Amino acid sequence: MKNIVNLRYIWFLISLLVIVPGAIFFALFGLRTGIDFAGGALWDLHFTTKQTSELNTEKIRSIFAENGFEGAQVQVSAVKVNGKEIASAVVRTKELSATAPEKQQRTILAALTKVYGEVQRESLQSVGPTVSAEATRSAAIAVLGACVAILIYLTVAFRKAPNPFRYGVCAIIAMLHDVLVVLGMAAILGHYIGLEVDAYFLTALLTIISFSVHDTIVVFDRIRENLIHRRSGEIFDDIVNHSIVQTLPRSINTQLTSVFTLTALVLFGGGTIRNLVLVLLIGLISGTYSSIFNASQLLVVWEHHEWRNWFRRDSSAEA
């Protein structure tokens, strides 16, 4: 069981294999931003007397265009309401007018009703450009602020261990790993299944940040404790490895309980938060991985200053 530390470059490689494709998608296609950050309006409409096959995406688009919403994106799907399957359309448009949004809604709904019979507006959100810009800024500040606060807290909490600052930095790197994994997956999922980065996504991301650090701290705490009771001749690598093995059952069990509850949310929870939960699942798995296979290994790398060897010899493992 010594391999968890010894094989560290393999674990780092695995992380890279997940992160790099995501980064490529991120660079090529970017994230699909929802209206919370990009501005715009999202209409969720139910056509109570129609089936999906009776809806025409083009027709709906042109109805929106005739009433002042050019370039609407229309997605038609079937929903079950009270056991009856009916058609629903999610339409994304530019934001509603600031001066007469009520009138716009009425005209659109009336125009749709004329063609498709009864139309119910399930939800409608509209976010203006100033608000979306503010939300984006708040999101960035929140993520950065969380990083800094955690770094400070960990440095203080680990002040009795040698090199307390390292613990904070390594926990943050492991956390950034999870952020990168999630952003990369969001880029991939955004490209293929249209996952949108909205306020829920931000919530999920910040939760992942805190849970990732949470997991890492449990391992680090063991290292701290084992370092205090260090026996003579025990080398740092072994202490770290031993600590990881000791906390392994807990890491896996906690992960399992979270996966159970989240899966229950995916299966039974409402559609509105399904994306939130999907992102959380990805992030929690990544968080568990990084706390077992990356965070403590980074401490070992730092202990030996291994980066000096990274570019010197070809025989060393991955850099």
Place this chain on the structure above:
Amino acid sequence: MRNREIVPFLFIMLITALCAWIAFAPDNTWLGRDVSVRLGLDLQGGTQVLMKADGVVDKDIMATAATVIERRVNGLGVSEAIVQLSGKDRIIVELPGVRDPEQAIETLRGTGRLEFIDTKGKFLNEGTIVRTSGNPEPKVPAPDPKKPADPANPKPTVSPEVYQSITDGRDLDTRQVSLRVTNDKISAKPAVSFAFTGQSASDLATFTAANIQKPMCIVLDNVVVSCPVVQSALIGGSGEITTNARADAEKILNQLKYGSLPITLSIESSRTVSATLGANSVQASIIAGMVGLIIVALFMIIYYRLPGLLATVALIIYTIIIYAVHKLIPITLTLSGIAGFILSIGLAVDANVLIFARLKEELRNKRSLLRAVDAGFDEAWPAIRDSSASTLITSAILFVFGNSFGVSLIKGFALTLALGILLSLFTAVVVTRTFLRLIVRNGALQSLWLYEISNDPDLQEQSAV
């Protein structure tokens, strides 16, 4: 000897009983307090708008505008509505459960139009709803469903003819609206003075000059306030509304001063959710929460046996307390808040998992059961403390930045998560520990199998790599 456990045990039982009482209070009233669960817009349907004042405004004007809107909201009869100033020039309005959100928002944003109309010499009764050329399609206020129909005042009807407006309410100078009460013998009647500016001022002067000794009706938002007889031409657009009593004058003053919005508001962002979507979400979330709880409980019991069972009891206590806290404060329950709660179940369990893992190690090291229980808690504590602190830090940051409107739904999540962490510390550290010590001390249930340790010494190798 057993006092060390009995006191905390009674304390836990007391708290739980109290919370259960709140959670399952009949008629949702507890000690005369309304403790019904408050559902957010996404769960009960309704609308939320962020309105921004056009142009440069100061704090007082915004406060006045918020007061005006609040009055109008009260007029709409929406319960639990929120009118809140946000930043320098914004107002957030939340109308949960509102039936016709467009109309509601239109009513709130309406400027509160004061008009003088030409009735061609007719007197109109106070309270008559009239069509005016300024607003030919007045809204008839919806009858309040909570109040029984008043037979003396049947549903107001709208006059068929459209009266010509002499003035435009936008030209009313609200700063010059004031109450005038004089002790002068000749004009002892209280009056409200007002002044129009611009086109309305000259139109009013022309009209009154031509219609002396004829009635002229004053209309506020299409409702006749009074029909005084023109005594003299209103030169310069200013004049007075003479009333019979001071109370009447104050009423008109309020309507002119606060009834009209001092600013025009444009809508920056809005969110409307139908009641059915909300209801479906509530149901789905409850099922998800129950299923999650059951799976976690089964997992804990199968894997950790007796401690797992106690942790499950602690988890149920945790759920009851957190539900009671939500009802008591009250914290508005939103969809993301429910997700936060379900996640916090995982956190509550995590503290127990940490402790049990330590307990098991101590038992493997051949400690006595009681000492193992104490050691397990003591040694797991730093990890629990540090990890909880870091999660608390993030939820605090989420809470602060989640306040900006675009991401306001994050706030509920952050609050529930933070609350969950604090409560899970209590349930994991105090509740589970007390239960375990009680059982261990009692001498019953000592078999190590219950603690997931077989008597096979080989098992020790795992922890001694």
